[in-house]
Amino acid sequence: MPDEGCPLKKKRSRRGFIDIMLGLGFMGSTASVVYPVLRYLKPLGPSGAQGPMKLTKEDQAKLEREHMLIVRSGTTRILVFEDGQQKLRALDARCTHEGCTVQFVPGESLIWCACHNGKFDLDGRVLSGPPPRPLAQYSCTREADGSLVVNTDRKKEEA
Amino acid sequence: MSRAFDWLDKRYGLTPLVDFLKHKEVPVGGHSMVWYYLGGTTLFFFASQVCTGLLLLLFYQPGEATAYESIRFITTKVPFGWLVRSLHCWSAHLMIVSLIVHMFSTFFLKAYRPPRELSWVTGFVLFMLALGFGFSGYLLPWNELAFFATSVGTDSMKAVPGIGDWLLQVLRGGTDVSAQTLYRFFALHVVALPLITVGLVGGHLLFIQRQGMAPAMGTHVARRGLRFFPDFLLRDLLLWLLCLILLATLAVSLPYGPGLPGVEWELGKKANPLAPAYPGIKPEWYFLWVYQLLKEFPPHILGMEGPQAAILLVSVMLGIWAAVPWLDRRAQRDESSTAFSDLGVAAILFVGYLTLKAWDIGGKGLKVPDTFAVARATSIITVIVAAAIFALRRFAYQHRFFLLSGAATLQIALHGFLRVSYLNAGIVSVLLIAAGFAYLRLRPGPSVPPRLGVAP
Ligand code: HEM
Numbered sequence: 151m152p153d154e155g156c157p158l159k160k161k162r163s164r165r166g167f168i169d170i171m172l173g174l175g176f177m178g179s180t181a182s183v184v185y186p187v188l189r190y191l192k193p194l195g196p197s198g199a200q201g202p203m204k205l206t207k208e209d210q211a212k213l214e215r216e217h218m219l220i221v222r223s224g225t226t227r228i229l230v231f232e233d234g235q236q237k238l239r240a241l242d243a244r245c246t247h248e249g250c251t252v253q254f255v256p257g258e259s260l261i262w263c264a265c266h267n268g269k270f271d272l273d274g275r276v277l278s279g280p281p282p283r284p285l286a287q288y289s290c291t292r293e294a295d296g297s298l299v300v301n302t303d304r305k306k307e308e309a
Numbered sequence: 310m311s312r313a314f315d316w317l318d319k320r321y322g323l324t325p326l327v328d329f330l331k332h333k334e335v336p337v338g339g340h341s342m343v344w345y346y347l348g349g350t351t352l353f354f355f356a357s358q359v360c361t362g363l364l365l366l367l368f369y370q371p372g373e374a375t376a377y378e379s380i381r382f383i384t385t386k387v388p389f390g391w392l393v394r395s396l397h398c399w400s401a402h403l404m405i406v407s408l409i410v411h412m413f414s415t416f417f418l419k420a421y422r423p424p425r426e427l428s429w430v431t432g433f434v435l436f437m438l439a440l441g442f443g444f445s446g447y448l449l450p451w452n453e454l455a456f457f458a459t460s461v462g463t464d465s466m467k468a469v470p471g472i473g474d475w476l477l478q479v480l481r482g483g484t485d486v487s488a489q490t491l492y493r494f495f496a497l498h499v500v501a502l503p504l505i506t507v508g509l510v511g512g513h514l515l516f517i518q519r520q521g522m523a524p525a526m527g528t529h530v531a532r533r534g535l536r537f538f539p540d541f542l543l544r545d546l547l548l549w550l551l552c553l554i555l556l557a558t559l560a561v562s563l564p565y566g567p568g569l570p571g572v573e574w575e576l577g578k579k580a581n582p583l584a585p586a587y588p589g590i591k592p593e594w595y596f597l598w599v600y601q602l603l604k605e606f607p608p609h610i611l612g613m614e615g616p617q618a619a620i621l622l623v624s625v626m627l628g629i630w631a632a633v634p635w636l637d638r639r640a641q642r643d644e645s646s647t648a649f650s651d652l653g654v655a656a657i658l659f660v661g662y663l664t665l666k667a668w669d670i671g672g673k674g675l676k677v678p679d680t681f682a683v684a685r686a687t688s689i690i691t692v693i694v695a696a697a698i699f700a701l702r703r704f705a706y707q708h709r710f711f712l713l714s715g716a717a718t719l720q721i722a723l724h725g726f727l728r729v730s731y732l733n734a735g736i737v738s739v740l741l742i743a744a745g746f747a748y749l750r751l752r753p754g755p756s757v758p759p760r761l762g763v764a765p
């Protein structure tokens with residue numbers, strides 16, 4: 151195709167315009183497919199109650215029997231346990247390494263993650279093993295009527 | 310028979326196809342013959358997966374209240390249900406074994422060299438898809454082991470820079486592994502992955518069909534060929550029959566697997582997201598090396614969190630593996646490239662050692678095994694294997710390049726015998742490799758190892 155000449159140039163710019171419009175149309179239709187799919191794939195936000203959580207009777211009985219208990223609140227799992235001084239404590243139950251559920255080892259006053267042998271102290275600080283960060287602490291209080299409440303939205307101030 | 314053929318031939322012109330099949334040949338290259346069959350056996354096991362998977366689907370119901378129960382129902386109530394499940398599990402493992410051997414054999418034969426780069430790349434992607442099949446299928450019974458293994462396995466997604474958290478949530482269908490994850494994995498396992506796999510297998514076979522199989526290194530045309538039809542095909546079919554016998558024997562005699570960690574599918578307890586993890590949670594055997602690597606990394610390294618660094622390392626290694634056709638310059642010129650053979654050996658030693666270690670071999674069956682005893686016992690095994698491979702390559706194939714496999718062995722020996730930490734031993738090995746390459750470059754004379762070790 152020859153490259154010079156006024157009419158041709160005009161034709162070319164018209165062609166360029168059409169190309170741009172086609173390209174935009176193509177991108178627009180792709181986006182209108184991709185965007186809903188991406189939104190569809192992304193899970194809905196956490197549902198269910200957050201805030202102070204009262205333990206059920208069964209949970210409380212289990213806690214007394216086994217000295218530890220894992221409860222769910224929204225999307226967090228919380229480990230509630232009784233330390234050596236009969237004090238109740240609560241820590242995030244998700245290991246900060248790869249997310250396994252940790253457990254309380256009463257004999258050794260230790261929080262232990264069985265997946266890669268991560269160890270934490272009772273305040274959630276890493277003692278050994280691969281976890282990179284401490285476990286978050288929650289406060290756990292005994293109400294006047296004897297029931298237990300775990301405060302899930304407010305983390306205990308770091309001492 | 311011939312009437313039917315004529316009828317079809319008139320309409321669809323089959324004669325050229327038959328002519329083509331009559332003339333198709335497979336190169337005959339001495340020892341390398343055996344390896345040409347491994348792609349076929351992988352295909353056989355994949356076909357068994359499709360058939361047994363379809364049968365499982367008749368009873369399997371994903372869901373928090375049904376997944377575990379339906380598998381229990383299949384194995385205890387449905388006539389031969391235990392057999393179908395056992396076949397599906399055994400065939401999954403055998404398919405991956407066959408695939409790994411197939412991949413390494415094409416690697417050592419340098420069958421990835423031009424013009425077959427895309428056969429290598431499609432094969433590599435198929436390997437990843439097979440791992441995806443195994444990973445997604447593992448969760449489907451919704452038992453305790455699967456639940457925790459999937460929690461840990463998906464968690465490494467968060468290491469992806471930028472979109473890690475988004476990816477993790479999309480994969481899990483939430484912040485944690487839940488029934489949502491089960492639905493997503495189910496959709497992947499029975500619809501998305503099979504469709505993609507079938508498409509890619511088609512491409513892989515088409516490439517191989519167009520180009521023929523790679524002749525041995527240094528011989529541009531095969532001197533002799535074996536007719537594909539019927540000679541090669543009949544041999545293939547015979548081998549498939551043997552595979553079927555092997556599969557059936559294993560599935561009947563060990564319906565819950567051989568009982569090694571990562572190679573068992575005892576249903577066990579139903580998953581309970583609120584139970585603590587227990588020791589011995591391991592992924593399937595082909596993920597064990599990554600699992601062990603995650604364990605070897607400290608909490609923080611080079612300004613990254615340990616798992617992030619470990620996953621980065623694994624990605625870089627897999628990237629190198631995928632790009633081998635472009636990296637191996639000597640094989641591109643059809644010259645022997647013993648350095649890349651050495652890379653393959655180093656990869657086997659690296660992955661093999663971590664896998665053995667994850668198996669706690671030498672740990673005396675303790676609940677929390679003695680890590681030093683395990684490191685020593687597994688190092689002894691790996692170093693013996695390394696020495697045997699060295700002897701074979703040095704004396705049978707006259708290879709001269711052992712830098713990479715040597716460095717891998719050094720790391721294992723330092724760690725296992727002298728109790729140097731795995732990472733520090735690795736740093737020593739990397740320094741050794743760097744020094745070795747610097748020496749090869751600066752040394753007078755040919756900067757690359759002389760042309761030795763042409764396969765006989
Ligand atoms: C079209 C193909 C496939 C279909 C329809 C299918 C279907 C299924 C179903 C319904 C299950 C749940 C039953 C059970 O857990 O025993 C399952 C599990 C599983 N699948 Fe597949 N599958 C297919 C291909 C594959 C492939 C190619 C692999 C391997 C690489 C594989 C590996 C597994 C594994 C490891 C399990 C877990 C077995 C267990 O622990 O019970 N599947 N599959």
Ligand code: FES
Nearest residue numbers: 245247248263268
């Ligand atoms: S997940 Fe807890 S130590 Fe790895």
